[in-house]
Amino acid sequence: MRFFFIVFLNQRDVHPYTKAPIKYTEPIQDEEPTPNFTIPVVTIADVIKHQKFYMHKRFAEFQFPSNLKLSNFTLATSGQPIRSVVITTWRSGSTFLGDVLNAVPGNFYHYEPLLNFGIVQIRGPPLAQLAISNLKNLLKCNYYDMQNYLSYGKTHIYLFTHNLRLWNECEQYPQFCWNATFLSEFCKLYPFQSMKVVRLRLKLAEELLKDES
Template sequence: MAFFGYAHSSLSKEVKQSNSIEMVRKKEFYGIAAVALICFLLIALSQKNPSHLHSRPVSFQAIEIMDNDDADSSLIDADDTLSHISIKEIINHQRNRLKRDLYGYKLPGNLNLSDLTLDTGGQPIRTVIITTWRSGSTFLGDIINALPGNYYHYEPLLDYGIVQIRGPPYADSALAVLKSLLNCDYTDLTRYLEFGMSHIYLFTHNKRLWSQCDAYPDYCWDPDFLNEFCKLFPFQSMKTVRMRLKLAEELLQDNTLNVKVILLVRDPRGTLQSRRHRDWCPGVPDCDQPQHLCSDMVADYSAAIRLNKLYPSRFRALRYEDLSLDPYQTTEDIFAFMGLNVPLQVKDFLASHTTINVGGVSSTYRDSKNAPFHWKNDLNATEIQWIEDNCREALKLWGYRRTDGASDLKDFYPLTRYDIN
């Protein structure tokens, strides 16, 4: 009985297993049939409308979505593609973004935003920095560019190479480029734009433009887009290290520009010491020879006296050392010269960029009180003597003391007063 009971139990289990296998096979059959039916339907549908299966690429949003009260019919749909976003849509978004960014910022006098944009028939507040290589212009340029609503023309003469433009043969073409940019007219700037395509840092310093270039590269070098985009901004700043001050008088003479010019000067010992760290400078006379640098400083001093007399409200000279030693007060003075208040964003920039050394030789994160005087440690006595012998007049005119062969420069303070009145 025991054996029979065991055999009966085994037989019962085999029957159950057989039934289970049968059920699994049926489920597999129905599953395969269902998949086949779906595939058949998709093939039939694709033949009827092939484009249905080609999904559009996922787009990305370069411009922040506006608050609801700023929304308008030009909002870019979340599933829109780059090719479907028009220049007009990008311009409309940037226009609304500027209104938001400048909300609460007090404009000079009783002016409205529309009074300061070419887009609405107004005239922007334009500021041009004239200086030379390694004289602190990146730092000053970035201070002004921290201003909300600023459009930054960074080194517009970059394609001219390592050369100082003092007159013919480059003066006329260089000034034409500057004027075109200040008027937001990129139409005839083919050489400038072609150079920028392979040297993108021509545009990357203009962070408000580059945010759109990064997202919409097809538009970035398009004159039609650049003309419209540039005209939205109430403030324009420019800095160039390749043109001497006397040529800037032509910009000041153009009343339609109403430009303000800042000459930025630096101790030639500090300038030449800083240039040694750049591989593009050695062997280029306009860059590595103190006599060329200091001859330009003397010429700039004469031009500064003239421009200060003719355009006292639209020209000023500034030493890099004075900006570095007292960045907050000097920035207040610069913005007062521009007719503007110092916004919180500029104060934040100063707070983060003037206390510690971070980055390489082109970084603007510096201990600003020590940055101008590295030459005292990095140049040897022979090098200092060589520069001073070639720069006697320039040092005297711009208020820089000579070392007179002192062996210990630790406590040497190189600054005295200067006067361009």
């Protein structure tokens, strides 16, 4: 994986209708029947296709490093995103720093990905292996093995609300928000990823650096 590691230590009001209803003294003529229009069903593929089109348009003239193109930096096109990981602790200003990184155009933000582990500091077994596996899955946009994470997020939506680009889609298509296929494919469209973690000891992050994928 390609990383930048950052260690950060210390409508107007609606009034009720009050007029008396109109009473008709003559029968009302039947109106023409309303055509039966079928509203097309939006699919995950539709949302992904639309977002992909938007991303290509948004980054058509973006200056990537070394004159590379968007396709070089998205997992959807077998590229490698530029990843920024903040390893820190509580009350360090990391939420602010995470929001700064998230202001970068085309950034996909993994906010506190270990929230479902509780208020703990992960220093080693038995939690370390699962924690590192979860971080790798997210950085690779693999939500299929993250059922505990997704189940937790359904009742703790701030897990996703900090990721503004994702949450905008969640508000429009809530039926897809916690769907592993949607999340995986949506994440893969972004050339930048950021993550901030406060529950993992710095020494355990070395394993992320060793992963060349």
